Amino acid sequence: GEDVEQSLFLSVREGDSSVINCTYTDSSSTYLYWYKQEPGAGLQLLTYIFSNMDMKQDQRLTVLLNKKDKHLSLRIADTQTGDSAIYFCAERGANTGKLIFGQGTTLQVKP
Amino acid sequence: ETGVTQSPTHLIKTRGQQVTLRCSSQSGHNTVSWYQQALGQGPQFIFQYYREEENGRGNFPPRFSGLQFPNYSSELNVNALELDDSALYLCASSWDLQETQYFGPGTRLLVL
Numbered sequence: 205g206e207d208v209e210q211s212l213f214l215s216v217r218e219g220d221s222s223v224i225n226c227t228y229t230d231s232s233s234t235y236l237y238w239y240k241q242e243p244g245a246g247l248q249l250l251t252y253i254f255s256n257m258d259m260k261q262d263q264r265l266t267v268l269l270n271k272k273d274k275h276l277s278l279r280i281a282d283t284q285t286g287d288s289a290i291y292f293c294a295e296r297g298a299n300t301g302k303l304i305f306g307q308g309t310t311l312q313v314k315p
Numbered sequence: 316e317t318g319v320t321q322s323p324t325h326l327i328k329t330r331g332q333q334v335t336l337r338c339s340s341q342s343g344h345n346t347v348s349w350y351q352q353a354l355g356q357g358p359q360f361i362f363q364y365y366r367e368e369e370n371g372r373g374n375f376p377p378r379f380s381g382l383q384f385p386n387y388s389s390e391l392n393v394n395a396l397e398l399d400d401s402a403l404y405l406c407a408s409s410w411d412l413q414e415t416q417y418f419g420p421g422t423r424l425l426v427l
Binding site: 300304307 | 317319321346348350355356357358359360363365370371373405407409412413415416417418419420421
């Protein structure tokens, strides 16, 4: 079936890089997304990657996709305290608009 | 800011009551999707509307229903509220069926 898994918590020091990992099961996934959620707020789209790509870079964000292992990662360079939030990985299969989300990774950035 | 708005921001209801949540999609978007996010969990897909028709439904009972209007705004209705319906309800719009979804701020529903 469809499932997306993430580790629950990551703590880093300000200025370090953060790497948040995600695995998914649906081999028909076409797009994979990263969303950020701050306390009490909705989801903010950070970036996405098409399934035929293996890397995408957008300023401080780098997404790596290993389609063979169904593994997705989000690297945040020079992590700042403002990056503290919950990060959700989501996948969308072919011929559907439904997003399947992981349970979220809480990123704590220590000064 | 995505341009997706939701109302109300917070709501308190009692078990058995009915609730209507509203969503205005971003300008130019014809597709609205609804998600339920329980505390500490990822969002779960409820259903999606495309040009006023339901297009896909998640594993939610029929007491969850929706509408999309000609201006592409949408409503989520929940009948016979249960305690487990307490959650953040998120609306997302996209410019077409399988395009990137942009989320609103959500409506937080508490059922007592």
